[in-house]
Amino acid sequence: MKELALYVLDLAQNSVVAGAKNIxxxxxxxxxxxxxxxxxxDDGKGISPDLLKKVTDPFFTSRKERRFGLGIPFFKDLVEQCGGTLTIKSKEVEGTIIEGKLKLSSVDLVPLGDMGSTIVSLLVSNPELNLVYSFTLNDYSFTFDSEQIREVLQGVSITExxxxxxxKDYVNQGSIEILPNINISRKEGAKKDYEAD
Incomplete structure:
Protein backbone atom coordinates (compact mmCIF):
# COMPACT_ATOMS: atom_id res chain seq x y z
CA MET A 1 0.00 0.00 0.00
CA LYS A 2 1.27 3.44 -0.87
CA GLU A 3 -0.17 5.44 2.04
CA LEU A 4 -0.84 5.01 5.75
CA ALA A 5 -4.49 5.98 5.26
CA LEU A 6 -5.10 2.71 3.38
CA TYR A 7 -3.61 0.64 6.21
CA VAL A 8 -5.84 2.51 8.67
CA LEU A 9 -8.91 1.91 6.49
CA ASP A 10 -8.22 -1.82 6.30
CA LEU A 11 -7.71 -2.13 10.07
CA ALA A 12 -10.79 -0.04 10.89
CA GLN A 13 -12.89 -2.15 8.52
CA ASN A 14 -11.81 -5.20 10.56
CA SER A 15 -13.26 -3.39 13.58
CA VAL A 16 -16.56 -2.83 11.79
CA VAL A 17 -16.74 -6.50 10.77
CA ALA A 18 -16.20 -7.35 14.45
CA GLY A 19 -19.35 -5.38 15.30
CA ALA A 20 -17.71 -2.22 16.65
CA LYS A 21 -20.02 0.73 17.27
CA ASN A 22 -17.17 2.97 18.46
CA ILE A 23 -13.75 3.26 16.81
CA ASP A 42 -12.70 -0.54 18.99
CA ASP A 43 -15.50 -1.96 21.11
CA GLY A 44 -16.17 -4.92 18.81
CA LYS A 45 -16.47 -8.55 19.85
CA GLY A 46 -12.73 -8.93 20.30
CA ILE A 47 -10.44 -11.76 19.29
CA SER A 48 -10.07 -15.03 21.16
CA PRO A 49 -6.60 -15.81 22.60
CA ASP A 50 -6.16 -18.67 20.10
CA LEU A 51 -6.96 -16.49 17.09
CA LEU A 52 -4.90 -13.60 18.46
CA LYS A 53 -1.77 -15.74 18.06
CA LYS A 54 -2.54 -16.23 14.35
CA VAL A 55 -3.85 -12.88 13.08
CA THR A 56 -0.46 -11.66 11.85
CA ASP A 57 0.06 -14.79 9.73
CA PRO A 58 -0.84 -13.93 6.11
CA PHE A 59 -1.65 -17.57 5.39
CA PHE A 60 -4.11 -17.96 8.26
CA THR A 61 -7.83 -17.98 7.59
CA SER A 62 -10.76 -19.36 9.45
CA ARG A 63 -12.77 -21.38 6.92
CA LYS A 64 -16.02 -20.98 8.86
CA GLU A 65 -15.82 -17.23 9.19
CA ARG A 66 -13.23 -15.36 7.17
CA ARG A 67 -12.43 -12.95 9.98
CA PHE A 68 -9.10 -11.58 8.84
CA GLY A 69 -7.75 -10.48 5.52
CA LEU A 70 -4.23 -9.30 4.82
CA GLY A 71 -4.60 -5.93 6.58
CA ILE A 72 -2.98 -6.95 9.85
CA PRO A 73 -0.09 -8.92 8.26
CA PHE A 74 0.59 -6.06 5.81
CA PHE A 75 0.53 -3.51 8.63
CA LYS A 76 2.89 -5.69 10.69
CA ASP A 77 5.30 -5.87 7.74
CA LEU A 78 5.28 -2.07 7.32
CA VAL A 79 5.83 -1.50 11.03
CA GLU A 80 8.76 -3.91 11.11
CA GLN A 81 10.27 -2.46 7.90
CA CYS A 82 10.16 0.94 9.62
CA GLY A 83 12.07 -0.38 12.64
CA GLY A 84 9.01 -0.55 14.84
CA THR A 85 6.80 -2.89 16.83
CA LEU A 86 3.20 -4.01 16.55
CA THR A 87 1.04 -4.78 19.56
CA ILE A 88 -2.46 -6.22 19.51
CA LYS A 89 -4.51 -6.36 22.70
CA SER A 90 -7.95 -7.87 22.64
CA LYS A 91 -10.58 -9.14 25.04
CA GLU A 92 -13.58 -11.05 23.83
CA VAL A 93 -16.79 -8.97 24.06
CA GLU A 94 -14.77 -5.84 25.00
CA GLY A 95 -12.85 -4.99 21.84
CA THR A 96 -9.41 -4.73 20.29
CA ILE A 97 -6.52 -2.27 20.25
CA ILE A 98 -3.94 -2.43 17.47
CA GLU A 99 -0.92 -0.15 17.72
CA GLY A 100 2.05 0.18 15.44
CA LYS A 101 5.04 2.19 16.61
CA LEU A 102 7.39 3.15 13.77
CA LYS A 103 10.53 5.20 13.23
CA LEU A 104 9.47 8.46 11.63
CA SER A 105 12.81 8.73 9.79
CA SER A 106 12.58 5.27 8.19
CA VAL A 107 13.18 5.21 4.44
CA ASP A 108 10.36 2.64 4.22
CA LEU A 109 7.73 4.92 5.75
CA VAL A 110 4.94 5.75 3.30
CA PRO A 111 3.10 9.13 3.35
CA LEU A 112 0.02 9.63 5.50
CA GLY A 113 -2.11 10.04 2.38
CA ASP A 114 -5.80 10.81 2.07
CA MET A 115 -7.13 10.34 5.62
CA GLY A 116 -10.21 12.33 4.64
CA SER A 117 -11.28 9.63 2.18
CA THR A 118 -10.58 6.93 4.78
CA ILE A 119 -12.86 8.62 7.32
CA VAL A 120 -15.55 9.24 4.68
CA SER A 121 -15.41 5.59 3.51
CA LEU A 122 -15.94 4.36 7.06
CA LEU A 123 -18.88 6.73 7.62
CA VAL A 124 -20.57 5.97 4.28
CA SER A 125 -20.49 2.23 4.89
CA ASN A 126 -21.46 2.61 8.58
CA PRO A 127 -23.57 5.77 9.07
CA GLU A 128 -24.24 5.06 12.77
CA LEU A 129 -20.57 4.47 13.62
CA ASN A 130 -19.12 6.69 16.34
CA LEU A 131 -15.71 7.50 14.94
CA VAL A 132 -13.02 9.61 16.57
CA TYR A 133 -9.89 10.42 14.59
CA SER A 134 -7.06 12.38 16.15
CA PHE A 135 -3.77 13.49 14.69
CA THR A 136 -0.89 14.91 16.71
CA LEU A 137 2.43 16.18 15.35
CA ASN A 138 4.73 17.60 18.02
CA ASP A 139 2.64 20.37 19.68
CA TYR A 140 -0.05 20.45 16.97
CA SER A 141 -3.21 18.40 17.42
CA PHE A 142 -6.43 17.87 15.48
CA THR A 143 -9.55 15.83 16.30
CA PHE A 144 -12.56 14.77 14.26
CA ASP A 145 -15.47 13.31 16.27
CA SER A 146 -18.46 12.02 14.29
CA GLU A 147 -20.75 12.29 17.33
CA GLN A 148 -20.00 16.00 17.71
CA ILE A 149 -20.55 16.51 13.98
CA ARG A 150 -23.96 14.78 14.19
CA GLU A 151 -24.97 17.16 17.01
CA VAL A 152 -24.08 20.17 14.87
CA LEU A 153 -25.95 18.72 11.87
CA GLN A 154 -29.22 18.62 13.87
CA GLY A 155 -30.81 15.73 11.99
CA VAL A 156 -29.05 16.11 8.65
CA SER A 157 -27.45 12.79 7.72
CA ILE A 158 -23.69 12.53 8.11
CA THR A 159 -23.73 10.74 4.73
CA GLU A 160 -25.27 13.74 2.93
CA LYS A 168 -13.01 14.87 3.64
CA ASP A 169 -11.60 18.40 3.29
CA TYR A 170 -11.73 19.07 7.05
CA VAL A 171 -9.87 15.87 7.95
CA ASN A 172 -7.26 16.34 5.21
CA GLN A 173 -6.63 19.95 6.25
CA GLY A 174 -6.31 18.88 9.89
CA SER A 175 -3.92 16.05 9.08
CA ILE A 176 -0.54 17.49 8.29
CA GLU A 177 1.23 15.32 5.76
CA ILE A 178 3.98 13.18 7.25
CA LEU A 179 6.69 13.10 4.64
CA PRO A 180 8.74 9.91 4.41
CA ASN A 181 12.52 9.90 4.18
CA ILE A 182 12.86 13.42 5.55
CA ASN A 183 15.91 14.39 7.58
CA ILE A 184 14.85 14.87 11.20
CA SER A 185 17.04 17.94 11.74
CA ARG A 186 15.57 19.54 8.60
CA LYS A 187 12.07 18.88 9.89
CA GLU A 188 12.89 20.48 13.24
CA GLY A 189 14.26 23.53 11.44
CA ALA A 190 11.03 23.83 9.46
CA LYS A 191 8.82 23.94 12.56
CA LYS A 192 6.61 26.73 11.19
CA ASP A 193 5.53 24.40 8.37
CA TYR A 194 3.90 22.18 10.99
CA GLU A 195 2.12 24.75 13.13
CA ALA A 196 -1.64 25.11 13.05
CA ASP A 197 -3.14 28.17 11.38
Missing part, protein backbone atom coordinates in the same frame (compact mmCIF):
# COMPACT_ATOMS: atom_id res chain seq x y z
CA UNK A 24 -10.91 5.60 17.72
CA UNK A 25 -7.99 6.22 15.40
CA UNK A 26 -4.98 8.02 16.88
CA UNK A 27 -1.96 9.02 14.82
CA UNK A 28 0.83 10.61 16.81
CA UNK A 29 4.16 11.83 15.45
CA UNK A 30 7.04 13.21 17.50
CA UNK A 31 9.87 14.47 15.31
CA UNK A 32 12.48 14.85 18.08
CA UNK A 33 11.80 11.31 19.33
CA UNK A 34 11.75 9.97 15.74
CA UNK A 35 8.48 8.25 16.62
CA UNK A 36 5.20 7.61 14.81
CA UNK A 37 2.33 5.75 16.46
CA UNK A 38 -0.80 4.50 14.71
CA UNK A 39 -3.43 3.19 17.13
CA UNK A 40 -6.89 1.84 16.31
CA UNK A 41 -9.18 0.88 19.19
CA UNK A 161 -22.90 14.42 -0.02
CA UNK A 162 -22.13 18.00 1.03
CA UNK A 163 -21.34 16.81 4.58
CA UNK A 164 -19.07 14.07 3.22
CA UNK A 165 -17.21 16.57 1.01
CA UNK A 166 -16.76 18.89 3.98
CA UNK A 167 -15.61 15.97 6.18
Missing amino acids: TIHITADVKADHLSIRIA PSVLNWT
Whole structure:
Protein backbone atom coordinates (compact mmCIF):
# COMPACT_ATOMS: atom_id res chain seq x y z
CA MET A 1 0.00 0.00 0.00
CA LYS A 2 1.27 3.44 -0.87
CA GLU A 3 -0.17 5.44 2.04
CA LEU A 4 -0.84 5.01 5.75
CA ALA A 5 -4.49 5.98 5.26
CA LEU A 6 -5.10 2.71 3.38
CA TYR A 7 -3.61 0.64 6.21
CA VAL A 8 -5.84 2.51 8.67
CA LEU A 9 -8.91 1.91 6.49
CA ASP A 10 -8.22 -1.82 6.30
CA LEU A 11 -7.71 -2.13 10.07
CA ALA A 12 -10.79 -0.04 10.89
CA GLN A 13 -12.89 -2.15 8.52
CA ASN A 14 -11.81 -5.20 10.56
CA SER A 15 -13.26 -3.39 13.58
CA VAL A 16 -16.56 -2.83 11.79
CA VAL A 17 -16.74 -6.50 10.77
CA ALA A 18 -16.20 -7.35 14.45
CA GLY A 19 -19.35 -5.38 15.30
CA ALA A 20 -17.71 -2.22 16.65
CA LYS A 21 -20.02 0.73 17.27
CA ASN A 22 -17.17 2.97 18.46
CA ILE A 23 -13.75 3.26 16.81
CA THR A 24 -10.91 5.60 17.72
CA ILE A 25 -7.99 6.22 15.40
CA HIS A 26 -4.98 8.02 16.88
CA ILE A 27 -1.96 9.02 14.82
CA THR A 28 0.83 10.61 16.81
CA ALA A 29 4.16 11.83 15.45
CA ASP A 30 7.04 13.21 17.50
CA VAL A 31 9.87 14.47 15.31
CA LYS A 32 12.48 14.85 18.08
CA ALA A 33 11.80 11.31 19.33
CA ASP A 34 11.75 9.97 15.74
CA HIS A 35 8.48 8.25 16.62
CA LEU A 36 5.20 7.61 14.81
CA SER A 37 2.33 5.75 16.46
CA ILE A 38 -0.80 4.50 14.71
CA ARG A 39 -3.43 3.19 17.13
CA ILE A 40 -6.89 1.84 16.31
CA ALA A 41 -9.18 0.88 19.19
CA ASP A 42 -12.70 -0.54 18.99
CA ASP A 43 -15.50 -1.96 21.11
CA GLY A 44 -16.17 -4.92 18.81
CA LYS A 45 -16.47 -8.55 19.85
CA GLY A 46 -12.73 -8.93 20.30
CA ILE A 47 -10.44 -11.76 19.29
CA SER A 48 -10.07 -15.03 21.16
CA PRO A 49 -6.60 -15.81 22.60
CA ASP A 50 -6.16 -18.67 20.10
CA LEU A 51 -6.96 -16.49 17.09
CA LEU A 52 -4.90 -13.60 18.46
CA LYS A 53 -1.77 -15.74 18.06
CA LYS A 54 -2.54 -16.23 14.35
CA VAL A 55 -3.85 -12.88 13.08
CA THR A 56 -0.46 -11.66 11.85
CA ASP A 57 0.06 -14.79 9.73
CA PRO A 58 -0.84 -13.93 6.11
CA PHE A 59 -1.65 -17.57 5.39
CA PHE A 60 -4.11 -17.96 8.26
CA THR A 61 -7.83 -17.98 7.59
CA SER A 62 -10.76 -19.36 9.45
CA ARG A 63 -12.77 -21.38 6.92
CA LYS A 64 -16.02 -20.98 8.86
CA GLU A 65 -15.82 -17.23 9.19
CA ARG A 66 -13.23 -15.36 7.17
CA ARG A 67 -12.43 -12.95 9.98
CA PHE A 68 -9.10 -11.58 8.84
CA GLY A 69 -7.75 -10.48 5.52
CA LEU A 70 -4.23 -9.30 4.82
CA GLY A 71 -4.60 -5.93 6.58
CA ILE A 72 -2.98 -6.95 9.85
CA PRO A 73 -0.09 -8.92 8.26
CA PHE A 74 0.59 -6.06 5.81
CA PHE A 75 0.53 -3.51 8.63
CA LYS A 76 2.89 -5.69 10.69
CA ASP A 77 5.30 -5.87 7.74
CA LEU A 78 5.28 -2.07 7.32
CA VAL A 79 5.83 -1.50 11.03
CA GLU A 80 8.76 -3.91 11.11
CA GLN A 81 10.27 -2.46 7.90
CA CYS A 82 10.16 0.94 9.62
CA GLY A 83 12.07 -0.38 12.64
CA GLY A 84 9.01 -0.55 14.84
CA THR A 85 6.80 -2.89 16.83
CA LEU A 86 3.20 -4.01 16.55
CA THR A 87 1.04 -4.78 19.56
CA ILE A 88 -2.46 -6.22 19.51
CA LYS A 89 -4.51 -6.36 22.70
CA SER A 90 -7.95 -7.87 22.64
CA LYS A 91 -10.58 -9.14 25.04
CA GLU A 92 -13.58 -11.05 23.83
CA VAL A 93 -16.79 -8.97 24.06
CA GLU A 94 -14.77 -5.84 25.00
CA GLY A 95 -12.85 -4.99 21.84
CA THR A 96 -9.41 -4.73 20.29
CA ILE A 97 -6.52 -2.27 20.25
CA ILE A 98 -3.94 -2.43 17.47
CA GLU A 99 -0.92 -0.15 17.72
CA GLY A 100 2.05 0.18 15.44
CA LYS A 101 5.04 2.19 16.61
CA LEU A 102 7.39 3.15 13.77
CA LYS A 103 10.53 5.20 13.23
CA LEU A 104 9.47 8.46 11.63
CA SER A 105 12.81 8.73 9.79
CA SER A 106 12.58 5.27 8.19
CA VAL A 107 13.18 5.21 4.44
CA ASP A 108 10.36 2.64 4.22
CA LEU A 109 7.73 4.92 5.75
CA VAL A 110 4.94 5.75 3.30
CA PRO A 111 3.10 9.13 3.35
CA LEU A 112 0.02 9.63 5.50
CA GLY A 113 -2.11 10.04 2.38
CA ASP A 114 -5.80 10.81 2.07
CA MET A 115 -7.13 10.34 5.62
CA GLY A 116 -10.21 12.33 4.64
CA SER A 117 -11.28 9.63 2.18
CA THR A 118 -10.58 6.93 4.78
CA ILE A 119 -12.86 8.62 7.32
CA VAL A 120 -15.55 9.24 4.68
CA SER A 121 -15.41 5.59 3.51
CA LEU A 122 -15.94 4.36 7.06
CA LEU A 123 -18.88 6.73 7.62
CA VAL A 124 -20.57 5.97 4.28
CA SER A 125 -20.49 2.23 4.89
CA ASN A 126 -21.46 2.61 8.58
CA PRO A 127 -23.57 5.77 9.07
CA GLU A 128 -24.24 5.06 12.77
CA LEU A 129 -20.57 4.47 13.62
CA ASN A 130 -19.12 6.69 16.34
CA LEU A 131 -15.71 7.50 14.94
CA VAL A 132 -13.02 9.61 16.57
CA TYR A 133 -9.89 10.42 14.59
CA SER A 134 -7.06 12.38 16.15
CA PHE A 135 -3.77 13.49 14.69
CA THR A 136 -0.89 14.91 16.71
CA LEU A 137 2.43 16.18 15.35
CA ASN A 138 4.73 17.60 18.02
CA ASP A 139 2.64 20.37 19.68
CA TYR A 140 -0.05 20.45 16.97
CA SER A 141 -3.21 18.40 17.42
CA PHE A 142 -6.43 17.87 15.48
CA THR A 143 -9.55 15.83 16.30
CA PHE A 144 -12.56 14.77 14.26
CA ASP A 145 -15.47 13.31 16.27
CA SER A 146 -18.46 12.02 14.29
CA GLU A 147 -20.75 12.29 17.33
CA GLN A 148 -20.00 16.00 17.71
CA ILE A 149 -20.55 16.51 13.98
CA ARG A 150 -23.96 14.78 14.19
CA GLU A 151 -24.97 17.16 17.01
CA VAL A 152 -24.08 20.17 14.87
CA LEU A 153 -25.95 18.72 11.87
CA GLN A 154 -29.22 18.62 13.87
CA GLY A 155 -30.81 15.73 11.99
CA VAL A 156 -29.05 16.11 8.65
CA SER A 157 -27.45 12.79 7.72
CA ILE A 158 -23.69 12.53 8.11
CA THR A 159 -23.73 10.74 4.73
CA GLU A 160 -25.27 13.74 2.93
CA PRO A 161 -22.90 14.42 -0.02
CA SER A 162 -22.13 18.00 1.03
CA VAL A 163 -21.34 16.81 4.58
CA LEU A 164 -19.07 14.07 3.22
CA ASN A 165 -17.21 16.57 1.01
CA TRP A 166 -16.76 18.89 3.98
CA THR A 167 -15.61 15.97 6.18
CA LYS A 168 -13.01 14.87 3.64
CA ASP A 169 -11.60 18.40 3.29
CA TYR A 170 -11.73 19.07 7.05
CA VAL A 171 -9.87 15.87 7.95
CA ASN A 172 -7.26 16.34 5.21
CA GLN A 173 -6.63 19.95 6.25
CA GLY A 174 -6.31 18.88 9.89
CA SER A 175 -3.92 16.05 9.08
CA ILE A 176 -0.54 17.49 8.29
CA GLU A 177 1.23 15.32 5.76
CA ILE A 178 3.98 13.18 7.25
CA LEU A 179 6.69 13.10 4.64
CA PRO A 180 8.74 9.91 4.41
CA ASN A 181 12.52 9.90 4.18
CA ILE A 182 12.86 13.42 5.55
CA ASN A 183 15.91 14.39 7.58
CA ILE A 184 14.85 14.87 11.20
CA SER A 185 17.04 17.94 11.74
CA ARG A 186 15.57 19.54 8.60
CA LYS A 187 12.07 18.88 9.89
CA GLU A 188 12.89 20.48 13.24
CA GLY A 189 14.26 23.53 11.44
CA ALA A 190 11.03 23.83 9.46
CA LYS A 191 8.82 23.94 12.56
CA LYS A 192 6.61 26.73 11.19
CA ASP A 193 5.53 24.40 8.37
CA TYR A 194 3.90 22.18 10.99
CA GLU A 195 2.12 24.75 13.13
CA ALA A 196 -1.64 25.11 13.05
CA ASP A 197 -3.14 28.17 11.38
